[in-house]
Amino acid sequence: MSALLVQDGGPLTTIQDLGRFGHLRVGIPTSGPMDREAFVLANRLVGNADNAAGLECTLLGPRLEFTDERLVAVTGADMAPTLNGAAAPAWQGLRVKPADVLRLGPARSGVRAYVAVAGGIETPLVLGSRATYPRGRLGGLDGRALRKGDRLPLGAITAARPLRVRPDRIPAYAGEAEVAVVLGPQDDRFTPAGIAAFLEGPYEILPQSDRMGARLKGPFIEHTHGHDIVSDGVPMGGIQVIGEGQPIVLLADRQSAGGYTKIGTVCSFDLGRIAQIKPGGRLRFRRVTVADAHAMLRDSRRALDTAIE
Amino acid sequence: MTIWPEPRLLPCGDRALSVELGDEVNRELNARVLALEYLLHQQRLPGVGETVPSYRALLVYYDPLVVGYDALSATLRELWTRARPDVLPPARTVELPCCYEGEMGFELAAAAQKLGLSPDELVRLHAGAEYYVYFVGFTPGLPYMTGMPDRLTIPRLQNPRTKTPPGSVAIGGVQCCIYSIESPGGFWVLGRTPVRLYDPTAADPILLRAGDHVRFRAIDRAEYDAIAALVDAGRFAPRIETA
Numbered sequence: 191m192s193a194l195l196v197q198d199g200g201p202l203t204t205i206q207d208l209g210r211f212g213h214l215r216v217g218i219p220t221s222g223p224m225d226r227e228a229f230v231l232a233n234r235l236v237g238n239a240d241n242a243a244g245l246e247c248t249l250l251g252p253r254l255e256f257t258d259e260r261l262v263a264v265t266g267a268d269m270a271p272t273l274n275g276a277a278a279p280a281w282q283g284l285r286v287k288p289a290d291v292l293r294l295g296p297a298r299s300g301v302r303a304y305v306a307v308a309g310g311i312e313t314p315l316v317l318g319s320r321a322t323y324p325r326g327r328l329g330g331l332d333g334r335a336l337r338k339g340d341r342l343p344l345g346a347i348t349a350a351r352p353l354r355v356r357p358d359r360i361p362a363y364a365g366e367a368e369v370a371v372v373l374g375p376q377d378d379r380f381t382p383a384g385i386a387a388f389l390e391g392p393y394e395i396l397p398q399s400d401r402m403g404a405r406l407k408g409p410f411i412e413h414t415h416g417h418d419i420v421s422d423g424v425p426m427g428g429i430q431v432i433g434e435g436q437p438i439v440l441l442a443d444r445q446s447a448g449g450y451t452k453i454g455t456v457c458s459f460d461l462g463r464i465a466q467i468k469p470g471g472r473l474r475f476r477r478v479t480v481a482d483a484h485a486m487l488r489d490s491r492r493a494l495d496t497a498i499e
Numbered sequence: 500m501t502i503w504p505e506p507r508l509l510p511c512g513d514r515a516l517s518v519e520l521g522d523e524v525n526r527e528l529n530a531r532v533l534a535l536e537y538l539l540h541q542q543r544l545p546g547v548g549e550t551v552p553s554y555r556a557l558l559v560y561y562d563p564l565v566v567g568y569d570a571l572s573a574t575l576r577e578l579w580t581r582a583r584p585d586v587l588p589p590a591r592t593v594e595l596p597c598c599y600e601g602e603m604g605f606e607l608a609a610a611a612q613k614l615g616l617s618p619d620e621l622v623r624l625h626a627g628a629e630y631y632v633y634f635v636g637f638t639p640g641l642p643y644m645t646g647m648p649d650r651l652t653i654p655r656l657q658n659p660r661t662k663t664p665p666g667s668v669a670i671g672g673v674q675c676c677i678y679s680i681e682s683p684g685g686f687w688v689l690g691r692t693p694v695r696l697y698d699p700t701a702a703d704p705i706l707l708r709a710g711d712h713v714r715f716r717a718i719d720r721a722e723y724d725a726i727a728a729l730v731d732a733g734r735f736a737p738r739i740e741t742a
Contacts, residue, residue, distance in 0.1 A: 214549045214560075215536075216705040217636035217679070217697075317704070326639050326680060328699045375509035375517045375556075420522055421643065423551030423558030423636075425511035446636035447553050447643075455512030483513035484563045491564070 192344040194307055195255040197291065199336035202248035205311055208241045209442070210319035210329065217446045220426070221321035221329065224302050224401060224442055224465035226458075227494055228266035228361075232306035234498055235263035235283045237350030242310030243320040245336070247303045251294020252336060254305070256286045260347050261308040264292075265355070267300025267363065267466060281360050283352025300363035300466040309345035323443060325402075359497040365471035366392075369460035370478045370486060371429065376419060376451040380431070384412035388453055389477055393437060397469040401443040403430075404464050406473065410435040413451060421449040427456035429475075439464055457483045459490035502528050506579045508572045513563060514548075518575050519556040524645065524673070529633045530584035532557050533710050537587055538578045547571070552634045552709050554643070592712040594738040595677075597626065597668050598723035599690035610670065610687040613653060622717060624648050625668075625689055630675055630713040640679040640697035640705045644713060647675055659685035666691045668715065690715075693727035694737050706737070 196203075206229065209222025223229035223246055230240045238244075245252070251269040256262070264271045264280040271278045272293045278284055280303075286292065294303055313320050313331050322330025331340055377385065393408035411431045424430070428440045430450040439456055440448075441464070454475065456464065467473060478486065502521035509517040518535065521528045532552045539547060539559065546565030551558040561571055599607055599622045611621040630646035637643075647670065655671040660683060663669070667678040669686035676686055679697040692715075696706045707713065718726070729735035 211549055213639075213705075214551050215635070216708070217639040217641055218704070220549075316699070326697070326699055328639075328704075333699055372510050372512050375511055375519070420524060420554050421637075422517065422519070422553040422556040425515040425517075425558060425560075427512050445638065446551055447634065448637070452511075455510070455515070457513045459513070480510045480513065480568050484568070487513050487563060 192258045192309070194311065194342040194344055195257065196252060196336050196338060196340040196342065197255055198253040198338055199340065200247055200250045200252040200294070203252045203336045204246050204322035204324065205243050205313055205320055205330035205336070205342070206246045206322060207243040207320045210317050210321050210323070213317055214446045218317065218326065218328065219323060219443045219446065221319070221323045221442050223304065225266055225304070225462035227462045227490075228302070229304045230494060231281070231355055231497060232263045232265040232304040235265070235281070235353050235355065236261040236306050236308040237348065238306055238308060238310050242306065242345070243313065244304055244306040244311060247294055247305065249301055250296045251303055253291060253293045256290045256292070257288055259285070259287045260344070261350060261352055262286050262292060263306050264294065264303055266303040267297040269294035269297050269303045282354030285352060297468070299365070301468055302465050307344055308350060309347040312343045312345045325443065353498050355497050356499050359493070363466040365468055366473070367463040367467055368474040368476050369463055370457040370483060371454040371475040372457065372480055372483055373454045373477060377453055379414055379419070379451045380453055381412045381414055384435075385453070387411055388437070389475055391474040392472040393474070395467050395469050395471050395473060399469065401441060403441050403444055404439040406437045406439065408436070411437065411453065417451050418449055419451055421447050424448045424452070425455050427458065427461050428452045429454045429456065441465070457486065459487050506576060508575065510568070511558065515558055515560045516568065516571070517556050517558050518579070520579075521555045524554050524633070526631055527584070528555050530587065530710070531582050534584055534586045535575070535578055535582035538582055539575070542574065542578065544571070544574060551636065553636075554633050587710060589742045590710050590712055591708070592714060592740045592742070593707060594714050594716055595692045595694050596718045596722065596726055597690040597692045597715040598718050598720055599626070600720050603691040603720070603723065604689045606687040607689045610653060610689060614651065616650070621651070621689065624651055625670070626715045626717045632707050632709055632711040632713060634709040635705065635707055638678070638680050638682050638697070640707065642677055642696070642707045642711070642713065644675045645673050647673065653687060655685040656687060659683055663688065664691065665697070666693065666695070668692060691723070693723050693730055694735070695730060
């Protein structure tokens with residue numbers, strides 16, 4: 191059977207699809223790729239459906255061996271991919287043959303790279319998804335990150351020609367980003383000075399950041415009266431401000447509910463930018479209205495749909 | 500009074516909004532949240548995605564390319580007028596065996612001392628109460644419950660643990676929770692249930708649901724071990740009654 195062989199898993203390479211939906215109400219996170227746009231482009235480059243399972247590689251990539259002929263694409267963080275030792279271009283479909291070895295190195299820019307293989311990875315569906323949630327040991331391969339010796343079953347392929355992302359659409363991960371944020375649901379629990387400090391920034395991404403959340407350090411955000419609330423649901427991209435007046439942006443593997451004030455929510459189309467900032471990189475928040483955000487979401491979908499040539 | 504006369508609709512980015520019905524831990528308020536969630540899913544409104552009920556708010560995910568914020572808000576306001584507890588299906592009562600002995604209840608003695616009770620009295624009061632599950636979450640399957648006698652109200656731990664074994668039954672403030680996966684914790688651990696609240700290998704990995712009632716049955720270590728063995732073999736089902 192067709193498989194992808196893991197010669198070296200790298201520090202944190204997980205199987206992801208677009209996510210596991212319908213179980214947040216019992217505390218099971220959506221998971222899925224931290225940079226949705228890069229993930230979807232990788233799938234489209236090899237002719238897969240957007241939701242086909244692929245790999246998310248973190249800071250340092252894996253070494254993978256193929257067992258048959260098919261297309262593969264690498265997007266996201268620049269991990270200087272090589273095919274059988276020779277530099278191979280990212281952001282385009284590549285044809286591989288049996289015994290070919292794809293290697294991703296340390297991230298030169300960005301944090302998370304995506305590998306899509308034509309046919310997709312076909313580990314078992316768990317609650318309707320193949321996304322890995324390591325803390326809950328759910329999905330992916332035995333609910334864990336990949337390691338040496340793993341054998342990932344691949345789906346059947348249909349004839350497809352390799353595509354590429356238009357060069358002007360390849361994101362440059364600058365180590366700094368400005369992201370759109372809608373204030374609320376608890377912006378009324380912050381003083382005007384607190385909100386102003388938050389919107390002024392910048393905030394540095396701390397090394398403790400992970401798939402649950404990006405921990406930030408920067409200007410003190412002042413509360414009106416304490417940081418505790420009667421616990422409520424934590425939206426994707428929700429920005430909790432804890433006791434020290436510092437924000438945490440909650441991401442794909444976040445807790446479903448929490449008892450800290452949330453000053454705002456990062457818009458869905460900008461979450462991938464946060465996922466690609468290395469620790470030490472900086473982030474600014476730009477306030478938008480819900481109507482602005484919906485217009486920007488439409489633009490971002492259109493940009494995604496026209497990125498490939 | 501911290502139940503709002505009208506729901507507050509609060510945006511949560513471009514793909515979610517929170518319907519806040521009040522600002523306190525109150526069963527009537529929570530039942531209205533659960534009723535609103537129930538009615539919303541019955542409505543099958545295109546573009547409505549996941550929902551996350553909590554004590555006093557319902558978080559609703561939506562696809563703005565399918566349903567607009569204003570249209571969704573109008574629907575939620577209309578449903579709220581009908582969101583009464585009697586629309587909900589009958590509640591379940593789940594009986595969970597709980598061992599309060601030795602390492603299973605590693606903070607029982609300290610909590611008893613803090614409360615000015617003997618450990619036996621604390622066990623009797625804790626196991627004698629009936630608990631209500633407001634919602635499930637934080638980690639997969641973890642129930643947020645109240646129901647303890649006022650005597651058991653206790654401040655949270657000053658220094659939260661970094662690791663709590665799954666199944667640990669613990670109290671903090673007026674709340675009782677059961678840790679569902681190994682996780683940090685700030686509640687006092689009184690005992691442990693051998694039943695899995697979250698089992699990633701099961702077809703339905705989550706045991707408890709928002710709106711459930713929970714009773715604990717005190718068991719000794721031998722019975723804990725016996726039930727744990729049955730759980731491992733996939734041959735234990737906790738007793739569940741539907742009202």
